[in-house]
Amino acid sequence: MEKKPFVTLEQVQEIVKQYPTPFHIYDEKGIRENARKLKKAFSWNKGFQEYFAVKATPNPYLMKILKEEGIGADCSSYTELLLAERIGLKGKEIMFSSNVTPEEDFRLAAQMGAVINFDDITHIDFYEKIAPFPETMCCRYNPGGDFKIHNQIMDSPQDAKYGMTRSHMKEAFLKLKEKGVKHFGIHSFLASNTVTNDYYPTLAKLLFETAVELQKETGVHIAFINLSGGVGVPYLPEQESNDIMVIGEGVRKAFEEVLVPAGMGDIAIFTELGRFMLAPYGHLIAKAIHEKHTYKEYIGLDACAVDLMRPAMYRAYHHITVLGKEDMPCDYVYDVTGGLCENNDKFAIDRKLPKIEIGDYLALHDTGAHGFSMGYNYNGKLRSAELLLKENGEVKMIRRAETPEDYFATLDFSGLEEK
Ligand SMILES: *Cc1c(COP(=O)(O)O)cnc(C)c1O
Numbered sequence: 001m002e003k004k005p006f007v008t009l010e011q012v013q014e015i016v017k018q019y020p021t022p023f024h025i026y027d028e029k030g031i032r033e034n035a036r037k038l039k040k041a042f043s044w045n046k047g048f049q050e051y052f053a054v055k056a057t058p059n060p061y062l063m064k065i066l067k068e069e070g071i072g073a074d075c076s077s078y079t080e081l082l083l084a085e086r087i088g089l090k091g092k093e094i095m096f097s098s099n100v101t102p103e104e105d106f107r108l109a110a111q112m113g114a115v116i117n118f119d120d121i122t123h124i125d126f127y128e129k130i131a132p133f134p135e136t137m138c139c140r141y142n143p144g145g146d147f148k149i150h151n152q153i154m155d156s157p158q159d160a161k162y163g164m165t166r167s168h169m170k171e172a173f174l175k176l177k178e179k180g181v182k183h184f185g186i187h188s189f190l191a192s193n194t195v196t197n198d199y200y201p202t203l204a205k206l207l208f209e210t211a212v213e214l215q216k217e218t219g220v221h222i223a224f225i226n227l228s229g230g231v232g233v234p235y236l237p238e239q240e241s242n243d244i245m246v247i248g249e250g251v252r253k254a255f256e257e258v259l260v261p262a263g264m265g266d267i268a269i270f271t272e273l274g275r276f277m278l279a280p281y282g283h284l285i286a287k288a289i290h291e292k293h294t295y296k297e298y299i300g301l302d303a304c305a306v307d308l309m310r311p312a313m314y315r316a317y318h319h320i321t322v323l324g325k326e327d328m329p330c331d332y333v334y335d336v337t338g339g340l341c342e343n344n345d346k347f348a349i350d351r352k353l354p355k356i357e358i359g360d361y362l363a364l365h366d367t368g369a370h371g372f373s374m375g376y377n378y379n380g381k382l383r384s385a386e387l388l389l390k391e392n393g394e395v396k397m398i399r400r401a402e403t404p405e406d407y408f409a410t411l412d413f414s415g416l417e418e419k
Contacts, residue, residue, distance in 0.1 A: 002237060003237050003319045003321065003365050004321075004326070005283055005321045005323065005326075005363040005365065006027040006030060006281070006283070006389065007025060007283065007285070007323070007363065007389065008323065008324075009323040009324035009361060011389075012285055012323055012361045012363075013361075015285075015387065015395055016287075016361075018395075019385055019387060019395075019397060019401075020401075021285055021286050021287040021302050021303070021361065022284060022285060022286040022287070022301070022302050022303035022307055022384045023284075023285055023384050023385045023386065023387050023401070024282055024283070024284055024285075024307070024367060024368075024371060024372045024384060024385070024386045024387070025282065025283050025285055025386075025387040025388070025389055025395070026057075026059075026062060026278070026281055026282045026368055026386070026387070026388050026389065026398075027281040027282070027368075027389050028065060028388055028389060028390050028391050029389075029391045030280065030281040031062070031065055031066070031277070031278060031281045031368075032065065032069060032391070034276075034277065034280075034281070035050075035066060035069040035070075035071060035277065036069065037244055037245070038050060038244055038248075038271070038273070038276075038277075039069070039070065040245070040248075041244045041245045041247060041248025041249070042248045042251070042269055042271075044248070044252050045251075045252070045255070045268065045269045046266075046268065047223075047224065047266075047267075047268025047269070048268060048269050048270075048271075049071075049072060049268065049269075049270050049271075050070075050071045050072070050270070050271045050272070050273060050277075051071070051072040051073055051074035051093075051094070051095040051270060051271070051272045052066045052071050052072070052073055052074060052272075052273070052274065052277055052278075053074045053229050053272050053273065053274030053277075054073050054074060054075050054076075054080045054083060054084065054274075055076060055080065055274065055370075055373060056274025056275060056277070056278060056279075056369035056370055056373060057274070057278045057282070057368060057369050057370075057371070057372065057373055058080060058083055058373055059372075059386055059398055059399060060083060060086055060087045060398075061388055061396075061398035062278065062388070062398070063083065063084070063087050063089075064087045064088075066277065067087055067088065067089060071277075072084075072089055072092075072093035072094055072095065073087075073089050073093065073094050073095070074094075074095045074096075074097060074229075074272035074274075075094060075095070075096050075097070075109075075114065076096070076097050076098075076099060076101075077105060078102075078104060078105045078108055081094070081096065081105070081108050081109055081112060081114065082108075084112075084114075085112060090112070090113070091112065091113035091114065092113065092114075092115055092136070094109075094112060094113075094114035094115065095114065095115050095117060095138075095226070095270070095272060096109035096114040096115065096116050096117060097117045097119070097140070097187070097272070098116065098117060098118055098119045098123055099119045099161075099162060100119075101119070101123070103126075103130055106126075106127055106130050106131065107130050107131055110127075110130065110131035110132070110134070111131075113134070115136060115137070115138055115185065116134070116137055116138065117137075117138035117139070117140055117185070117187050117226070118137065118138070118139050118140065118164075118172065119140050119162060119163060119164070120163075120164060120168070121164055121168040121171060121172045121175075124172060124175055124176060124179070128179070133176065133179045133180055133181050134181070135180075135181060135182045135183055136181070136182070136183040136184075136185070136223060137176055137181045137183075137184060137185070138184070138185030138186070138187050138224070138226060139164055139169055139172050139173065139176075139184070139185070139186065139187065140162060140163040140164060140187045140188065140189075141163050141164060141166070141169050141186055141187065141188045141207070141210065142157050142160060142162055142163025142164060142165065142188070143157055143166065143188070143190070143206065143210075144157055144158045144165065144166075145157065145158050146158070147190040147191055149196060149198045149199065149202045150198070154190070154191040154194060154199070155190055155191040155192070157190050162189065163187075163188065163189075166210070169186075169210070169214060170214060170217050170218060173214055173217075173218040173220050174218050177218060177219075177220050181220075182220075182221060183221050183222075183223035184214075184220050184221065184222050184223060185222070185223060185224040185225070185226055185270070186207055186210060186211055186214070186222065186224075186225050186226065187225075187226035187228055187270075188203060188206075188207055188226075188227075188228060189228035189229055189230055189272075190203055190230070191203075191230050192229070192230050192232070193230070193232035193233070193275060194230050194231060194232050194242075195232045195233070195234055195239050195240070195241075195242060196242070197242055197243055197246040197247050197250060198250065199230060199231060199247075200227055200230075200231060200247045200250065200251050200271075201247065201250030201251050201253065201254055203227055203230075204225065204227060204250075204251045204254045204255070204269075205254040205257075205258060207225050207227070208225065208254055208255065208258035208259050208267075209258055211225060211259070211264065211267065212258060212259070212262045212264065215262070215264065222264065222267060223266075223267065223268060224267060224268040224269070224270050225267055225268075225269055225270065226270040226271070226272065227251070227269065227270065227271050227272075228271070228272045229271075229272050229273050229274050229275065229276075231244075231247065231271075231273055231275070231276040232275060232276065233275055233276060233279045233280050233366055235316065235317050235318060235319065235365075235366050236317055236319070237319055242276070244276075251269060255267075255269070274369050274370070275369040275370060277369065278368035278369040279366045279367070279368045279369040279370070279371075280365075280366055280368060281368045282366070282367045282368020282369065282371055282372075283363045283364060283365060283367055283368075284303055284307055284308050284318075284363075284364040284367040284371060284384075285323075285361060285362070285363055285364075286301040286302055286303035286307075286361070286362050286364065287301065287302045287359065287360070287361055287362070288300070288301060288356050288357070288358055288359065288360045288361075288362065289301065289302050289358065290358070291356070291358060296335050297332065297333060297334050297335070298334065298335050298336075298337055299334045299335070299336050299337070299356050300337050300338070300339060301336060301337070301338055301339075301347065301362065302339075303338055303347075303364075303384070304337075304338020304339050304340045304345050304379075304381060305338050305340055305342065305344070305345040305378075306338075306340070306375050306376050306377065306378055306379075306381040306383070307338075307371075307372070307375060307383075307384050308347065308364060308367055308371050308374075309374040309375070309376070310370060310371070310374070311346060311347050311348070312342070312344040312345055312346070313374075317348075318347060318348070318364045318365055318366055318367065319364075319365040319366065320336060320347065320348055320351060320353060320362055320363070320364055320365070321362070321363045321365065322353055322354050322356055322360050322361075322362055323360070323361040323362065323363055324360070324361075325354040325355075325360070328354035328355075329354065330352040330353050330354055331352070331354070331355070332352070332353055332354065332355050332356070333350055333351065333352055333353075334348070334350075334351055334353055334356065335348065335349050335350065335351070336348040336351060336353075336362070339379075339381075340378060340379050340381065341379055342378075347364060372384070372386055372399075377407060380407060382401060382402035382403065382404070382406065382407060383401065383402045383406075384401050384402075385397055385399060385400055385401040386398050386399040
């Protein structure tokens with residue numbers, strides 16, 4: 001499918017008068033439409049709830065838009081919990097997924113009344129010293145082995161640091177039941193960025209069957225199944241997008257096949273999507289500031305890997321549109337790079353693009369999740385601004401760009417003064 005940016009050259013030329021490149025920009029209309037579609041796809045389930053994975057895009061303005069669409073937050077750290085609190089999310093609107101979690105994070109999650117998801121059986125004793133057990137708790141399951149869909153290996157849970165073994169799940173449920181926990185959740189995240197409509201239904205079936213077994217073995221009330229994240233987006237233009245309606249229907253089928261006959265039709269389905277909620281609705285906009293003709297043809301941008309780490313870290317593909325040249329033939333081949341002193345700072349390698357001139361604006365696609373949030377300050381590079389393209393076409397700054405003062409904010413130079 002052809003990838004079209006949600007902003008035009010003319011819009012960007014207008015925006016840069018106020019907010020210079022590089023910046024991340026998000027599309028409110030796309031975000032809301034997609035959120036509504038997700039809810040519709042799971043409307044058959046009475047307790048359905050999406051908890052947006054905050055780590056994907058921890059911006060309160062975007063979280064607020066999602067909140068207005070009825071979406072909660074999935075947090076994994078102290079500051080993510082604070083962010084959720086600051087936008088007015090409360091108690092069970094927040095999921096707290098533990099993973100090598102410090103005491104103070106558990107304490108805050110407990111104080112806020114968030115639903116706590118234990119990553120390991122040892123967390124029960126760890127937590128007991130910190131806070132009382134609430135009535136509802138969740139445990140993260142790792143089935144081990146390879147996770148396959150239609151005999152194709154999607155990922156290898158046996159190598160993942162997350163979750164409890166099957167026997168630990170049973171032991172944890174029994175132990176928590178003894179501590180007074182009344183309602184239980186089962187959580188699992190077995191494959192990331194899946195571009196197939198079969199991931200959630202396959203995972204759901206596995207978790208539903210496990211829920212039925214665990215219920216029989218322990219006698220506890222299982223209140224929800226958390227399918228977590230992992231529904232992906234087509235980063236490549238030739239990939240076909242997931243159809244969330246088909247995914248929701250697939251989960252419904254497994255629900256009716258497994259849970260309803262077991263008398264467990266009251267179970268709520270939870271999701272913790274990050275990438276699927278926001279990735280396609282964000283662009284990193286950057287300007288071509290250098291060209292270089294050596295052993296290869298290079299275009300250098302004013303953005304670099306600190307603005308978007310995925311290509312450097314995973315060699316991930318992010319589609320690039322040269323704004324205003326959408327209809328020109330891609331008859332040039334470039335490496336598109338940033339300015340870090342790291343040779344992996346390349347947004348694209350051997351990419352076919354139209355001829356790029358200095359001053360051209362480039363839109364990097366699908367940067368709305370795991371984009372800005374993975375930013376860092378290597379080489380003294382500063383984090384960019386984040387902008388919101390509102391439904392009415394206005395542009396609002398939702399995070400200013402860093403300044404050198406921000407970079408120095410944690411330093412105290414007075415200790416260096418000569419005596
Ligand atoms: C990262 C993460 C998610 C979101 O994953 P996506 O691939 O962005 O959907 C959800 N839940 C947990 C616990 C995570 O760590």
